[in-house]
Amino acid sequence: MQKYFPLLSIFDAMTKYYQVALHRFALSMPSSSPLWMMASQYNPFEIPEAEDVIFSLEIVPEYKEVEKEPVYTEPPSEPDQTRIEIYKIASGWRFEAAPSARSRRCCVLDTTEDFSKATLWMEPERRTALFSLNNALMVLYAFRTAGMGTLEMHSSVVMRDGKAYMFLGKSGTGKSTHSRQWLETFPGTELLNDDNPILRVFPDGSVIVYGSPWSGKTPCYRNLSAPVGAIVRIRQCPENKAERMSVVQAYASLYSSCSGLKFHKEMADGLHAALEAAATRVPCFVLDCRPDHEAAEVCYQAVK
Numbered sequence: 001m002q003k004y005f006p007l008l009s010i011f012d013a014m015t016k017y018y019q020v021a022l023h024r025f026a027l028s029m030p031s032s033s034p035l036w037m038m039a040s041q042y043n044p045f046e047i048p049e050a051e052d053v054i055f056s057l058e059i060v061p062e063y064k065e066v067e068k069e070p071v072y073t074e075p076p077s078e079p080d081q082t083r084i085e086i087y088k089i090a091s092g093w094r095f096e097a098a099p100s101a102r103s104r105r106c107c108v109l110d111t112t113e114d115f116s117k118a119t120l121w122m123e124p125e126r127r128t129a130l131f132s133l134n135n136a137l138m139v140l141y142a143f144r145t146a147g148m149g150t151l152e153m154h155s156s157v158v159m160r161d162g163k164a165y166m167f168l169g170k171s172g173t174g175k176s177t178h179s180r181q182w183l184e185t186f187p188g189t190e191l192l193n194d195d196n197p198i199l200r201v202f203p204d205g206s207v208i209v210y211g212s213p214w215s216g217k218t219p220c221y222r223n224l225s226a227p228v229g230a231i232v233r234i235r236q237c238p239e240n241k242a243e244r245m246s247v248v249q250a251y252a253s254l255y256s257s258c259s260g261l262k263f264h265k266e267m268a269d270g271l272h273a274a275l276e277a278a279a280t281r282v283p284c285f286v287l288d289c290r291p292d293h294e295a296a297e298v299c300y301q302a303v304k
Contacts, residue, residue, distance in 0.1 A: 029059035107132035147270030163229030194218035230303035237288030242302035250284035
């Protein structure tokens with residue numbers, strides 16, 4: 001039997017504020033909404049009321065049908081991966097999403113041109129509510145911060161001896177497995193995030209990676225950060241070996257693992273600046289490996 005949310009009401013609206021990688025944003029919905037409890041992953045990032053938010057999102061009970069021009073469809077590479085359709089509308093942008101290639105649309109996100117304000121309508125089914133909220137906030141965060149030296153990465157990250165090590169790769173290549181090998185092989189190693197950490201480059205030359213409320217299938221929502229010691233692209237291979245990338249190779253590797261509208265000129269320019277800085281400031285490696293403890297040893301010897 002499906003469970004549904006009660007009708008949303010504008011009369012008991014509540015706004016909460018969050019800070020992720022030093023960027024602040026606001027979320028508004030009815031105080032009685034069960035989604036507040038379901039979205040407990042955001043609790044470690046909650047802050048007192050803030051005025052200098054980079055974007056605000058309001059959950060609404062309905063959306064308007066408007067003229068829309070298709071801009072981009074992100075087809076899932078796997079049947080169970082998210083499907084996103086992007087449209088241009090008079091007031092800005094519209095995003096429609098489904099949890100998988102076979103699923104029907106479950107949410108509509110309307111944003112202003114600069115992604116600073118947005119509304120989210122979602123199907124009232126509980127099973128897709130958190131997906132809809134997470135998807136909307138990740139889109140807004142990635143697109144709004146693209147020109148702020150910030151990269152929302154598809155990566156698993158561990159911390160050891162005061163530094164963070166980021167593992168990149170296509171879905172299914174073993175990023176999470178390699179992080180787990182580090183945790184089992186090196187005492188004192190901690191998992192920072194297992195799917196969507198935030199990478200920031202600063203004018204002083206530092207490159208810091210932050211935990212986020214988005215961590216894929218692994219519930220790891222840590223409001224912590226560490227300077228990046230190295231970035232490693234994982235590739236499955238019968239033998240374990242690590243090799244340092246050139247700056248050009250590192251840029252390409254980072255580019256393929258960050259989120260953003262890369263056909264949007266201003267956003268693409270912002271992403272380029274952050275990617276170039278990260279690729280030149282952080283040592284990047286490619287690790288051909290098996291899913292074993294020796295792979296962790298080989299990787300650590302290369303990056304330390």
